[in-house]
Amino acid sequence: MGPGPSNPYPEVIEAFTRPVMGHLDGAFLDLLDETCDRLRAVFRTGNTLTFPVSGTGSAGMEAAFVNVVRTGDAVVVGVNGVFGERMCDVAARCGAEVVRVDADWGEPLDPQRILDAHPAPAVIAVVHAETSTGVRNDLAELGAAKGDALLLADCVTSLGGIDVRLDDWGVDIAYSGTQKCLGVPPGLAPVSVSPRAVERMRCRPQSWYFDMGMIADYVTGGGARAYHHTAPISMIYALHAGLGVVLDEGLEESHCRHQRCGDMLQDELEARGFSLAARAGARLPQITAVRVPESRLPPSMTEADVRRTLLDHYGIEIGGGLGPWAGQCWRIGSMGHTARRRNVTLVLAALDAVLG
């Protein structure tokens, strides 16, 4: 069984079949250490505090904010999609004074407007790859000019699919998710924290579960490992295996493969007269937002019927629009094990067949 539209890498499937070890078993802790090393390689960082949070990407978001935001802190958040909105909500729940910098959906954020939004923010937060719009927001300019602020980046959809360079770009806290370009099922949130952010981490944050100071005693090795929570063993096997596949392929090659598939999909969609929703130059290869071609929907079919037919007849799931784009956009992912030319060919052929 090779990688296909819905089959993860065989190495990842095999990982789930391994006997479950105890979470303090030395062999498991060795594998956890190696997983953290692999995460440092994909995040391109030397950060000691790099580990998978037990929870989905949103758990990574919550863990990132709750550990560094204090009541009354100014937190500047770039918003050009659903996940920037979510960051505002999470930061506000941590007691932050949230300073939003909006860009139109489909447009990238303007780094200078973010930098100018507050004279001394504690945190600047941006979604690197906005999955709701297919837009890339650049981080390097923010990192270079962030001053005393911590730069917090959502890398849920970017990690493994496009270049992510935490250390070169001055990102202080980043989180990701397993289910996007790493090609592993959902369930873990890789997180990485710079030494500068570790120094500024809160003592006893409001969340017990996401208290990174406590988690660090268990996950980052050295000395006695203290029980914090029972690690989801099989998910960590799977992440270890998935990262192994990415690193064996080579990060650059993985990025190129995503780019080739994204280019092919986007060029072919435009050649068919579809309109892409993200601005050219800021388009992500791994998620393509395309406007629903209302005039081409078969009579008596809604856009949701088209998506349902793709799933039922061809085994292809494409996403509907989120937030204000609900009913107006489709989002076609080409991520991780699914980023293959044959899958792009299949989705285009299936769309042709359904739309006629």
Ligand code: PLP
């Ligand atoms: N951030 C971004 C950019 C996402 O795309 C997602 C999920 O799609 C999340 C955060 C939340 O991740 P999860 O759904 O795994 O909790």
